[in-house]
Amino acid sequence: MSEIEPQAVEALLDAAFGSDRFGRTAYRIREGMDAVPCLSFAAVEDGALVGTIQCWPVAHRDAQGTATPLVMVGPVAVRPDVQRGGHGRALMDRMLESARTMADGALMMIGDPEYYGRFFGFTADATGAWDLPGPYEKHRLLALAVNGHDLPVA
Numbered sequence: 001m002s003e004i005e006p007q008a009v010e011a012l013l014d015a016a017f018g019s020d021r022f023g024r025t026a027y028r029i030r031e032g033m034d035a036v037p038c039l040s041f042a043a044v045e046d047g048a049l050v051g052t053i054q055c056w057p058v059a060h061r062d063a064q065g066t067a068t069p070l071v072m073v074g075p076v077a078v079r080p081d082v083q084r085g086g087h088g089r090a091l092m093d094r095m096l097e098s099a100r101t102m103a104d105g106a107l108m109m110i111g112d113p114e115y116y117g118r119f120f121g122f123t124a125d126a127t128g129a130w131d132l133p134g135p136y137e138k139h140r141l142l143a144l145a146v147n148g149h150d151l152p153v154a
Contacts, residue, residue: 001040001052008049009042016077025134026110030056030072038102039071041094043078043087051078051087053095057104060130060152068152069105070143076111092120099146106149110140120144126151 001009013021021027035054043051053076059067073095078087099107109122110132116122122142130141130152143151 001035001042001054002037004042004044004049004052009052012049012052012079013075013077015080017075021075023134025132025136026072026074028133029058033057036071036104039073039095039098041091043091045082045087049079050082051091052076053088053091055095055099055107058108059105060108062152062154069149070108070152071099071103071105073107073109074111089119096120096146101147103147103149106151107144107146109142110136111142113139113142116142126153129154 017024033056035056039053039055041053042049054074056072058070058072060070061067073092076088076091078085078091107122108127109116111122113122113124122144124139124142127141127143128138132141145151
């Protein structure tokens with residue numbers, strides 16, 4: 001990702017999610033954080049950016065205030081005119097391959113439970129008691145244990 005112009009990434013994210021995306025809960029969670037370089041990737045086709053995945057260091061705080069480090073996955077974005085071409089899945093596969101040995105915490109994301117569960121193993125099983133700033137659908141709060149990191153349950 002370091003060789004990709006930030007403006008190109010922002011333009012792709014606008015095209016994929018709209019320019020009003022900054023009010024979403026996921027943006028609130030990772031606000032002020034820098035993406036994790038070893039878990040963030042770009043898909044380039046014929047010299048043009050067609051997809052990105054970024055991951056962010058976040059934490060889950062339990063009722064006692066104890067923080068458990070997590071890695072927030074997303075956004076996973078693919079340029080609308082090349083969606084359904086396998087770019088998003090390839091980006092997820094590459095990120096997961098790296099996360100299995102390099103992640104500093106379990107993975108979490110807000111996403112489609114059927115898709116991310118079937119293809120990548122994410123579930124909402126451990127996230128039912130988690131709380132996030134802003135609106136979200138509980139069944140879309142997903143997590144996956146990687147690299148020896150357990151999932152916080154409450």
